[in-house]
Amino acid sequence: MIDLESFLQKYYLPDEKIILACSTGPDSMFLLYELLKTSYKNQIVACYFNHKLRPEADEEEFFLENLWKKMGFQVEIASADIKKIRDSLYPSISLEELARKKRYMFFSTICEIYNTKKVITWHHLDDKIETFFFNLARGSKLTGLINMTENYGNILRPLLHLEKAAIISYLDKNNLEYRIDNTNFDNDISRNHLRNEIIPKFYKINSKFKQNIENTLFYFEDLKSHIDGEVSTFLWRFFSEERYFEVSAFHELSSFLQKEVIAHIFYISNNNSTIWLSEANISEIIKFINGKWNKTIKDIKGLSMRKDGNKIYYSK
Numbered sequence: 308m309i310d311l312e313s314f315l316q317k318y319y320l321p322d323e324k325i326i327l328a329c330s331t332g333p334d335s336m337f338l339l340y341e342l343l344k345t346s347y348k349n350q351i352v353a354c355y356f357n358h359k360l361r362p363e364a365d366e367e368e369f370f371l372e373n374l375w376k377k378m379g380f381q382v383e384i385a386s387a388d389i390k391k392i393r394d395s396l397y398p399s400i401s402l403e404e405l406a407r408k409k410r411y412m413f414f415s416t417i418c419e420i421y422n423t424k425k426v427i428t429w430h431h432l433d434d435k436i437e438t439f440f441f442n443l444a445r446g447s448k449l450t451g452l453i454n455m456t457e458n459y460g461n462i463l464r465p466l467l468h469l470e471k472a473a474i475i476s477y478l479d480k481n482n483l484e485y486r487i488d489n490t491n492f493d494n495d496i497s498r499n500h501l502r503n504e505i506i507p508k509f510y511k512i513n514s515k516f517k518q519n520i521e522n523t524l525f526y527f528e529d530l531k532s533h534i535d536g537e538v539s540t541f542l543w544r545f546f547s548e549e550r551y552f553e554v555s556a557f558h559e560l561s562s563f564l565q566k567e568v569i570a571h572i573f574y575i576s577n578n579n580s581t582i583w584l585s586e587a588n589i590s591e592i593i594k595f596i597n598g599k600w601n602k603t604i605k606d607i608k609g610l611s612m613r614k615d616g617n618k619i620y621y622s623k
Contacts, residue, residue, distance in 0.1 A: 308341075308477065314465045315347045318458070322350065324381075324421040328414055329353040331367040334429035336485040337474045338466060342427075343378060354417050354426075356410040357386035360402065360490075367486050374484070385413045403496075418461065430455055430464045433471040436520050437502050444501075448570045448581040449531045453524055470517060537564055538571045551620040554596060565593060572621045577609040584608065 319325060325347055329335045342351050355371050357364045368384055375382040389406045397405055414426045435455045442451035457464055466474075478485055494500045509516040541560065545552045550572075557565060569589050574581050588607055595605040595612065596619055605612040613620040 308469060308473065309465060311341050311465060312345050312347075314463075315342075315345060318425060318463055319347065319350075324352050324423045325350045326414060326417050326421065326423060326426045327351060327353045328410075328426055328428045329355050329371065330429070330488070331355065331371055331486040332429075332488055333475055333478055333485040334431055334434075334466070334471070336483065337478055338427065338429045339380070340478075340483055343380065348380070351380040352383055352417065352421060353380055354383045354414055355385075356413045357384065358389040358406045358409070359386060359391075360389055360406070361488065363486070363489070370484070370486060383417050415461070424461055425463050426461055427463045427465065429466055431466040431469045431471055431474060432517055432521060433502075433506075435467055435524065436517055437498065437506060439520065439524065440501055440506065441498060446583060446585055448567075448574075448584065449527055449534070450570075450574060450579075451581050453527050453531060456528065468521070534564075534567050535571075538567050541568060542571070549620060550622065551618045554614075554617050554619060557596060557619070569593065573608070573610045576611070576622060 315325070325342065327335070327339060327342065329339060339351070339353055342348065353371060353375070355368060357368055364386075368386075371382055371384070387409055389402060389409060392409075393400060393402055393405045400408075411426075418424060418426060438454040439452055442454060445451075455464060455467060457467060477483075490496070491499060492503065494503055513519065541556070541564070542552060544556065552568070557568070560568065566589050569592050570581055570584060573584050573588075577584075592605065592607060592610075592612065595603070595614070598614070601614060601616060603614045605614075611622040
């Protein structure tokens with residue numbers, strides 16, 4: 308189904324630890340079983356984070372520990388009462404977002420312990436398509452629509468070409484154990500509603516819609532690469548310790564590239580995200596850049612800009 312041996316050779320040294328994000332669900336367990344077939348099987352560290360949000364989570368810990376004893380891979384487990392932490396310290400953050408942040412903090416810590424830089428996750432094609440639609444509905448530029456690539460930052464995703472149905476079929480056919488998170492069927496959660504009720508309706512339009520969307524996302528990746536090159540060429544002209552660009556040079560760009568420059572500096576100022584950056588926000592920023600007033604400041608959704616003569620300074 309997937310050539311993991313070649314994938315690992317591409318990204319790992321022969322003795323480097325492989326940090327696997329493991330939820331014990333079908334996707335991560337499939338990836339674990341497949342990794343155990345490779346010559347890197349003795350380097351696997353399966354990492355499970357218990358958010359204390361579901362009663363089954365403790366049983367999932369037990370399941371993974373028992374499997375480790377039978378199959379010989381390493382396991383790292385951590386836990387935190389996410390709801391209690393959120394309610395007492397971060398009431399404005401959703402449980403899902405805080406859980407994700409704490410989980411990835413755990414993975415980063417494990418990487419430091421084992422002196423490795425990458426975390427392998429189980430995200431597959433259905434996840435990529437789901438996130439595409441989710442970000443499209445919330446409002447996003449190309450970066451948010453592309454959303455998942457094989458190698459991004461410290462995250463590796465070897466399963467992006469596989470559909471969820473193929474993974475489940477393989478596990479069941481081969482009697483391989485996994486656990487089911489029943490919260491995935493709660494359609495009051497917006498992502499679940501999208502996954503379980505909306506996206507399946509596309510089959511009525513085209514049974515191969517997933518492959519078609521995947522091809523479109525590949526096209527978007529090529530398009531973004533070209534645009535990023537143009538934006539970088541522009542901003543590199545003003546490279547210095549201070550982040551800025553000249554208004555006169557900005558005016559020489561096409562209106563499209565002006566918007567992409569704004570999207571880029573918004574992206575690096577908002578933890579690598581363009582979610583919630585609307586066309587109205589971009590128009591407001593461009594109006595600020597073109598304004599006649601000097602020594603002025605503009606703050607919008609995490610992006611802080613300062614105008615000083617012919618220069619626009621922006622913060623990260």
